[in-house]
Amino acid sequence: MATRHLIVGGGTAGLNAIRTIRAHDRGESEIVLVSAERPYSRMVLPYYLGRSIAEAHVFTATPAHLAQLQVQAHLGRRAATLDPAANRLTLDDGTVLPYDNCLIATGSSAVRAPVPGADSPGVHSFWTLPQARGVVGEIREGSHVVLVGAGFIAFTLLNALLARKAHLTIVEIAPQLLPRMIDRTGAEMVEKWLRRDGVAIRTGATLTAIEDAQGQKRLRFRQGEDLLADAVLMATGIRANLEWLQGSGIWVNRGIVVDDHLRSSVGNVYAAGDVAEGLDLVTGQPAVHAIEPTAMEHGRVVGANMAGRNIAYRGSLLMNIVEVCHLDIASFGAWDDPAAEAVAATRPERWAYRKLLWRGDRLVGAMILGMSSDIWTTNDVGMLKGLVQAGSDLGPWKEHLRRHPFDIKPAFIAAGTTARLLPQTILGRPSVPVGPVM
Numbered sequence: 001m002a003t004r005h006l007i008v009g010g011g012t013a014g015l016n017a018i019r020t021i022r023a024h025d026r027g028e029s030e031i032v033l034v035s036a037e038r039p040y041s042r043m044v045l046p047y048y049l050g051r052s053i054a055e056a057h058v059f060t061a062t063p064a065h066l067a068q069l070q071v072q073a074h075l076g077r078r079a080a081t082l083d084p085a086a087n088r089l090t091l092d093d094g095t096v097l098p099y100d101n102c103l104i105a106t107g108s109s110a111v112r113a114p115v116p117g118a119d120s121p122g123v124h125s126f127w128t129l130p131q132a133r134g135v136v137g138e139i140r141e142g143s144h145v146v147l148v149g150a151g152f153i154a155f156t157l158l159n160a161l162l163a164r165k166a167h168l169t170i171v172e173i174a175p176q177l178l179p180r181m182i183d184r185t186g187a188e189m190v191e192k193w194l195r196r197d198g199v200a201i202r203t204g205a206t207l208t209a210i211e212d213a214q215g216q217k218r219l220r221f222r223q224g225e226d227l228l229a230d231a232v233l234m235a236t237g238i239r240a241n242l243e244w245l246q247g248s249g250i251w252v253n254r255g256i257v258v259d260d261h262l263r264s265s266v267g268n269v270y271a272a273g274d275v276a277e278g279l280d281l282v283t284g285q286p287a288v289h290a291i292e293p294t295a296m297e298h299g300r301v302v303g304a305n306m307a308g309r310n311i312a313y314r315g316s317l318l319m320n321i322v323e324v325c326h327l328d329i330a331s332f333g334a335w336d337d338p339a340a341e342a343v344a345a346t347r348p349e350r351w352a353y354r355k356l357l358w359r360g361d362r363l364v365g366a367m368i369l370g371m372s373s374d375i376w377t378t379n380d381v382g383m384l385k386g387l388v389q390a391g392s393d394l395g396p397w398k399e400h401l402r403r404h405p406f407d408i409k410p411a412f413i414a415a416g417t418t419a420r421l422l423p424q425t426i427l428g429r430p431s432v433p434v435g436p437v438m
């Protein structure tokens, strides 16, 4: 009998797993997909908001494409309960699906600041396509938008909001912008840069309530003046979609605890993407990395393992890269490790900032800021990521980078970074060309 693979969640991790299974087995197994939403990429939603792409372009697989992959799809249905002892999943309409292997790739959901009025009309999250549609429908030229939260996801929205000619105010409870992505020096630079583009910024601001005010929203704070807004966007964090697993016996911490093969505490149940707590490549510790590259890699590794390969995963690299108003901002790995040896340098005339962090001769973290038009920034973002990801012993090149943090290329080449990364880049993929599925 053909192996029955059950995939729960049709986002980045789920679809990468499906494509990898099919690349390995050429259609021999059964694949069943259960997904509350039609497959689409959350990461491109800001481009839809900014009108760079049409809504139709956010989808990553059509029903016809899934049929071509021989996937039996239950779209618009939710997984309700998992019974690992009986190898059965029950859906929200009572349908029972048996499986041999199951992948949980249910992603995460946006969480709003717990203040009165946070759920009232005119207050939006921006995590799902329906939420994105809500924002698109509400923002007009000249609208005053208050963005609550100045983390990575909020920053992915800035260009789109400005392209829509909204008047933008960012409020952040922490004393700086991007508190989980860059340090204070970098954040001050970003703040100055954004103010030049007319963005108002209030850090250290604790929101206490959102009230209706004659067709607008009034935001109240612990200190400081109220703000009036036509629309409020909350980008105040996310939480893994785990509730439905209660009672299943699957071990859960901040995400589903997985081993180096991305298996949960139950051998034939895997987890991948935002919902999984896997290894961090740099620290070797368990971590939830709710980012696209992790979801993609997890999906590929799980897909290969479900298809019968035996692939151990080295761990995922924490990375955040965002461009706002033509300023590139990125950090990799243990960029805020207080115990690491660090060197930082600025080139104010170029709006450029670098911070490199070592443990011994190994680069364990990096932070980089610079204008997108500055070719050195663009190149160095990729090379710093590569150096941290490769984890090479830099030997004498450590001293070179310490003295010349703006001269990354010789160290990147001398450390043989590309050669070290190549086998990891194709991890989870078969070495045979992928032909049409029979």
Ligand SMILES: Cc1cc2nc3c(=O)[nH]c(=O)nc-3n(C[C@H](O)[C@H](O)[C@H](O)COP(=O)(O)OP(=O)(O)OC[C@H]3O[C@@H](n4cnc5c(N)ncnc54)[C@H](O)[C@@H]3O)c2cc1C
Pocket: 008, 009, 010, 011, 012, 013, 014, 034, 035, 036, 037, 038, 039, 040, 041, 042, 043, 044, 045, 046, 077, 078, 079, 080, 105, 106, 107, 108, 126, 127, 128, 153, 156, 241, 244, 272, 273, 274, 275, 289, 290, 291, 292, 293, 295, 321
């Ligand atoms: C606006 C925005 C911008 C982003 N920008 C970036 C970026 O620039 N770089 C980056 O690295 N990351 C970015 N991300 C994050 C990235 O999109 C996520 O990390 C990625 O989507 C995670 O993939 P996933 O497959 O784990 O989960 P998801 O893509 O969220 O997919 C989960 C799927 O599971 C389904 N589901 C949930 N619960 C159930 C259930 N009970 N039963 C059945 N199905 C269920 C959902 O409907 C969904 O289809 C961004 C996210 C957003 C929202």
